[in-house]
Amino acid sequence: MNGGFLNLERVRKEFGSVLAVDTFNLEVGAGEFVSFLGPSGCGKTTTLRMVAGFEQPSSGTIWLAGKDVTFAKPNERNIGMVFQSYALFPNMTVGQNVGFGLKVRGRPKDEIDRRVQEMLELIQLRDLEKRYPYQLSGGQQQRVALARALAIRPQVLLLDEPLSALDAKIRIALRAEIRAIQKELGITAIYVTHDQEEALSISDRIVVMNVGEIEQVGTPFEIYNFPKTQFVANFVGSLNNAEAEVIDPANGILAMDGVHLKTADAHMSNRSKHDKVKISIRPERFSFAAEPMKDNVVDCIIENITFLGSVVRIQISIGDTKFNMDTFNNPYLDLPAIGAKEQVMCSREAVLVLGDAPESAG
């Protein structure tokens, strides 16, 4: 066992011949908010369900507060869980739902009543104590589900895509509320989502998963700005991908369609001249070259301009390669004409080298 409050050690889960989770190692500190992010079928929910005790690992160990809970029953783990479908008990009122866990534990009635009031206060639904779940909106139901999970004072709070069934505005408001409550109570939380914006906005750390494996673990800032793999770079945020040839490994100089680009990639010195590599640049890292700059200033042609609300997306071609460039919208934005020749720039840190291009791979 390592130093975390919740530790997953070499956890693996197979369903018959299908490997759902492969050698998952993670330490979650007390009070930390960690999100599992990945596409459908990547194993994030299966991992969460193993922590909850609804699935048993094929191998590996799960430690919670220093105790091996790998094969403990779900009702013996003291873990609170919030489900995508809310899973409120339809035959019980809001108050009865929130107090259910305490009632099961045989707590005295006045203690249950007091705790229910505290929880309803926390989620600001005190007036709805006598209502039944079908009399609540989706957002209200999910807040009740959160209160119910927190009422038992769980050691860990697990949230399985809790906002997926809600509309966009409520989703944004509720995720801020969940984060605020988690911070206020200082509870350790694991949050499963396939929504990158949700994961980036709510988490202390993000675990990006793909086909049952961890691709990268890091803070939202690290995950977005310094993706370690092509998958992470593509999955989190928008990305321009291209191929380039290594010209000067020592100085991090690449050539793409005859245009020289500089990169700050730390592993460039391990590469050889004429290696083919995949490069990625985020659309917002480009800007129009208003002044000369040491790094990358390149000629381009404006191909298309798309208005996306707060952002304007400009499609440019550099040589034969097309890139997207994002710039914040404002009413006084001086946009170039389509077909115009312009100069754009980006820093050498913006040019990410994320692997070998197919020609030189293997």
Added chain:
Amino acid sequence: MTITTTPAPLAAKAAAAGTPARKNRFWSWLIYVAGAVYFLTPLAATFYWSLRAEKGKLGFEAYRRLFAETDFLPAFSESLVNAVAAILLSLLLIVPTAYWVTLRLPKLRPVVEFITLLPFVIPAVVLVFGLLRLYSRPPLLLTATYDSSRVLLVCVYAALSFPYMFRAVDNGLRAMDVRALTEAAQSLGAGWPTILLQVIFPNLRVALLSGALLTFAIVIGELTIALFMAQHTLGPYMADLTRSKVYEPSAMALVAFALTWAAMGMIAYISRERRQP
């Protein structure tokens, strides 16, 4: 001058829609009336016949005689007890089975569905001969006494209720997110008995009542099996009555019919109350 007109497309739409709608309504009513006549005429005839027990006038003499019969109430109460026992046994077997199949063994659903349908496929006579053959000799001698035969009868009635009970419970389980509710209860510390009694059963209330009342309707007047097992229940009593009396069997048939409809009415009433737990 103000000119008010109906917009042309709307007017055309209304005119076009009127004729077929009226036509449809006519056919709906015709089918409804034909159905009502088909079903109600025999009932009306039976009722009319049951009122003619006294010569020269219509009255409820047949009903008075029926309830005055010393054998009627014991037969009725025996059937009632059998029905309740069969319902309880059926619930005890079907609810945990359907719950477990939904939660853990969904692949077994077709097998369980087939097994629960067997009472529809096997004729009652075949069923009763098979049962008598199996349970009338050691080591499973259940027909030695009247009471042990009655236990066997209740077991058979429970089996007869499987098609209705399983479907009712299965529909009820499908209407809720069984897995999420179970897991939510588990994560809050509940064990299996608590989950079943406090979460699953209360949310299956309507389904359980539907299954129970359908079982009641089948069992209360069942004849073939009770007759072969020599049980003094309502079915054999009615058959006996038909052979020995003229007007009372009609009165009896209507009483049994009323009981069945009362059961159905109760299902409808409780289903309507569903959204006000």
